[in-house]
Every structure is written in structure tokens, then in C-alpha cells.
Amino acid sequence: MKVVIVGTNHAGIHAANTILDNTDDEVVMIDRNSNLSYLGCGTALWVGRQIDGYEGLFYTKREDFEAKGARILMETAVDSIDFDKKIVHAVTKDGQAIEESYDKLVLATGSKPIAPNLPGKDLEGIHFLKLFQEGQAVDQDMAREEVKTVAVLGAGYIGVEIAEAAARRGKKVILLDAMDTSLSNYYDPEFATLMDENLRAHGIQTQFGEMAQGYEGEGRVEALVTDKGRYEVDMVINAIGFGPNNDLGKDHLELFTNGAYLVNRRQQTSDPDVYAVGDCATVYSNALQDTAYIALASNAVRSGLVAGFNLAGQDVEHVGVQGSNGISIFEQKLVSTGYSVKSAARFGLDVDYVDFEDKQKYPFMPEDENAPVKIRIVFEKGSRRIVGAQLASTYDMSATIHMFSLAIQQKVTIDTLKLTDFFFLPHFNQAHNYITMAALQAK
Ligand SMILES: Cc1cc2nc3c(=O)[nH]c(=O)nc-3n(C[C@H](O)[C@H](O)[C@H](O)COP(=O)(O)OP(=O)(O)OC[C@H]3O[C@@H](n4cnc5c(N)ncnc54)[C@H](O)[C@@H]3O)c2cc1C
Numbered sequence: 001m002k003v004v005i006v007g008t009n010h011a012g013i014h015a016a017n018t019i020l021d022n023t024d025d026e027v028v029m030i031d032r033n034s035n036l037s038y039l040g041c042g043t044a045l046w047v048g049r050q051i052d053g054y055e056g057l058f059y060t061k062r063e064d065f066e067a068k069g070a071r072i073l074m075e076t077a078v079d080s081i082d083f084d085k086k087i088v089h090a091v092t093k094d095g096q097a098i099e100e101s102y103d104k105l106v107l108a109t110g111s112k113p114i115a116p117n118l119p120g121k122d123l124e125g126i127h128f129l130k131l132f133q134e135g136q137a138v139d140q141d142m143a144r145e146e147v148k149t150v151a152v153l154g155a156g157y158i159g160v161e162i163a164e165a166a167a168r169r170g171k172k173v174i175l176l177d178a179m180d181t182s183l184s185n186y187y188d189p190e191f192a193t194l195m196d197e198n199l200r201a202h203g204i205q206t207q208f209g210e211m212a213q214g215y216e217g218e219g220r221v222e223a224l225v226t227d228k229g230r231y232e233v234d235m236v237i238n239a240i241g242f243g244p245n246n247d248l249g250k251d252h253l254e255l256f257t258n259g260a261y262l263v264n265r266r267q268q269t270s271d272p273d274v275y276a277v278g279d280c281a282t283v284y285s286n287a288l289q290d291t292a293y294i295a296l297a298s299n300a301v302r303s304g305l306v307a308g309f310n311l312a313g314q315d316v317e318h319v320g321v322q323g324s325n326g327i328s329i330f331e332q333k334l335v336s337t338g339y340s341v342k343s344a345a346r347f348g349l350d351v352d353y354v355d356f357e358d359k360q361k362y363p364f365m366p367e368d369e370n371a372p373v374k375i376r377i378v379f380e381k382g383s384r385r386i387v388g389a390q391l392a393s394t395y396d397m398s399a400t401i402h403m404f405s406l407a408i409q410q411k412v413t414i415d416t417l418k419l420t421d422f423f424f425l426p427h428f429n430q431a432h433n434y435i436t437m438a439a440l441q442a443k
């Protein structure tokens, strides 16, 4: 069998490795970029000089796939697919048109940053932050002495992380968002405002509840204008979310409401010979118990594995996802899974919640290794199954969210959690720990 994979980043890589490790199939991998496996999560760490450089942000290379027998065509853009004849049409970097036939096709074309369609959008100094090359452009622009003020449009995950990086580079940073807090897609205001205070405490100016209306400047951006003000800036980074890159299959395959390729639990699209994985495809949300779109590397990796196993002849169903995520900015850490109270309402879930706050360890433990942890557990009224959790602390409590992720997946109720056995050792936690104490509040 011949499998063609379009897109060789996280999702495509994991599909390819799974097929190559489990079959003798012919595998052809095609990507328009010159690099593969770039961990975008490291961009802010590198730009903010928290790590030495970008070299470690690539975890595999073309030679690794060639060694396993794959043919890999980089800097080759697929421009169309004949789904009836099962032929992929592409153009190499030298402008040569090529064709690849397939028995099975994997679309792993990822996502595109949403581009604000505002006056002045083509001025110099306005950036996006997805590709490695875009990270390099941001890094180089920030190195310029004249760039003193950086505006970040969108206070989601990318925006907050790059705002921290710009502040660490000594820039004056203005972080703007249409919503009233940062991270509003992931956290309720009681948690998001902790991040907002943290950002402001580190000198970042937050302008929330403002809609950008245009960029101004002569050749290069000089100001960002919103419905509430005009901000003089030397550089702008746009980070208002991702949308699925469905260019190749949108006229042939069934799509989700946002344009993502609709896939079943085996990552198969409406064309049984075409699989879609990663940010270009839908996921099954266990919290919602329905199809959703959640662009995350963690989802890309797992969906690539599922498609790979099925293409290798193993019948594997995706268990679904919770959209578990985390962020660590200066000292503040936030992790969440499933839905917040706010996002549950947006998705039509009728929920209740419990809150608790306590120190991670007993107060007799050294102060510098201890800190308060705030937790919220969200559960569905009626079924009482857990559908979300959020935690905030300066202590690294991040691993706790894995348990909640599994709880949502397995439909654990808030009542089960009340007496669930959690180990206790003073070095780590308290006997009446904040998970138990929060769950016990549920009426
Ligand atoms: C700055 C940043 C930080 C992030 N941090 C995190 C994080 O901490 N945790 C997390 O879970 N997620 C994070 N993400 C999200 C994560 O990077 C994405 O969810 C992930 O990259 C999706 O992987 P993918 O393989 O589906 O798609 P992509 O990474 O978008 O890759 C798609 C590939 O397809 C190729 N392609 C597209 N069209 C064509 C074509 N026509 N012909 C040939 N090739 C094509 C592209 O060149 C690309 O290589 C972050 C993203 C960014 C930008």
C-alpha cells in the first residue's frame, strides 16, 4: 500500500512514524516548509532568552524518516488533490510540478493564524507567530534598538507567552484582548485575573475589552488603534487564534462548523481513503460528548498515532480529548482541562462548580517550598460527571490536571471524587488536600 502524508509537523510525523514502525508500506511525506517538528511552544522561551537558543526545539529530522524507508519531499507545496483519481499535485521549490498517486492519504496540514483584516495590516513590523521563521522574524525585530514598545493583539496562550518574552527582552509591552481578561477561552475570571495581575506586576500594560480597529504608520507600524484608544507602538504581534487549514480538501470533504475536516474516531474523513489529523481536523470532546475543534500539539500527536495505527491495520479508536492545557508566566502557573463555567455555558452544558483554596503543604513546611493553590472543579448538573477543572498557584501543581483529564474521559462524578484515595506525605501535600476538600463541597 502507498500512503501519502501532506504536512510533516507534529500530526504528520506521528502518523508517519507509526506506519513506518508497523508496516512495510510505501510512505511519501510532503511539506512546503524547509523544517519539520518545530515545537512552537518553545518560541517564547527562546525569544525571551529563558533557553539558550532554538536548536533544541526540533525533535526529529528528514534523515530519520529516510532511514526508515520513507520518501520525504520538503519545500514542496501541494496545490491540489484529485480525490477521484487519487493523485496529489505539488510544486517543488524549483518550480517543478510533480504528482504522487496514493492508496491512502493523510491530510496533516495544520492550522493558520487568524489574520485581523484591519486597515494598515500590510505595514512592516506586524507579525504572526506560528512558524519557526515567524519566530525568527519576531526575535530579529525585537533585537532592534528602535523597537521600544511592542503591542500584542490577543491575550490567549500565544499572546500571553510572547508578552512575557518581550517584557523579558526589556520592551514596554501592551497586551490587548477583546475579552475582559486574558486566557478567557480556558479560565473563569477568578483564575484569569490572577494571570492579569501577574502580568501587570511585571510591568505589562493590559488593555482588555477593546476591539482593534486598525494599524497606523508610514511604511512601518507606528500605532495600534482600538475602539477605546490609540497606542503608539514600534511592533505588533497578532495572536487572535488559529483556524484549520482546509485549503486542499474543503470542496471534497465534509467539514465542521469552523471548516475543520470532520473525522470519525479513527481519524477518517467523509472520504474513506482520506484521513485527517492534527489542527486541520476535528476532535471528539469527552467533556462535551460531541465533536469539537481544539488546536493543540498534544491533540495533533495523538490523532497522528490513531490514524497511523489504523493505516497499519490495527483497529484503534480515539478515546477523545479534554483540551487539557497549561501555562507558566513569571511565577504564575495555571492549568485547566475540559470546560470552565464560562465556556460550559457557551457550549450549552448546564453545570455547577466547587472552589477551594489552601496551601499545597502543611504550613509547618518551609515557606519557600509551599504556596496556596486555588482549585475549581466543574461538574454537570444531573449526571454530576466532572466536565472541567482549573488550578492556579505559584507552586508547580501541574501534574494534578492529568487526573482530572482522565476523570472527564472516564465520566467520573464529583461524588466519586469525594472519597477517592489520594496519597499523603508532608513533603508533597496535605492529608485533607484541596482536591478532596473541594469535592466535599459539592451538594
Ligand atoms: C507559538 C505557539 C506555541 C504553542 N504552544 C503549544 C503548547 O504549549 N502546547 C500545545 O499543545 N500546543 C501548542 N501550540 C499549538 C501547536 O503548535 C499546534 O497545535 C500544532 O503545531 C499542530 O500540529 P499539526 O501537525 O496538526 O499542524 P502544523 O504544526 O500547523 O503543521 C502543518 C504542516 O503542514 C504543512 N502544510 C500545510 N499546507 C501544506 C501544503 N499545501 N503542502 C505542503 N505542506 C503543507 C505545513 O508546512 C506544516 O509543516 C503552540 C502553537 C504556537 C504557534
Ligand SMILES: NC(=O)C1=CN([C@@H]2O[C@H](COP(=O)(O)OP(=O)(O)OC[C@H]3O[C@@H](n4cnc5c(N)ncnc54)[C@H](O)[C@@H]3O)[C@@H](O)[C@H]2O)C=CC1
Residues within 6 Å of the ligand: 041, 116, 153, 154, 155, 156, 157, 158, 159, 161, 176, 177, 178, 179, 182, 183, 184, 185, 210, 211, 212, 239, 240, 241, 242, 294, 295, 296, 325, 326, 327
Ligand atoms: N500553552 C499552550 O497549551 C499553548 C497552546 N497554544 C494553542 O495554539 C492555538 C492558537 O493560540 P492563540 O492564537 O493564542 O489563540 P487563543 O484562542 O488561545 O487566544 C486568542 C485570543 O485572542 C482574542 N481575540 C480574538 N479575536 C480578537 C480580536 N479581534 N481582537 C482582540 N482579541 C481577539 C480572544 O479573546 C483570545 O483571548 C490555540 O489553540 C492554543 O491553545 C498556543 C500557545 C501555547
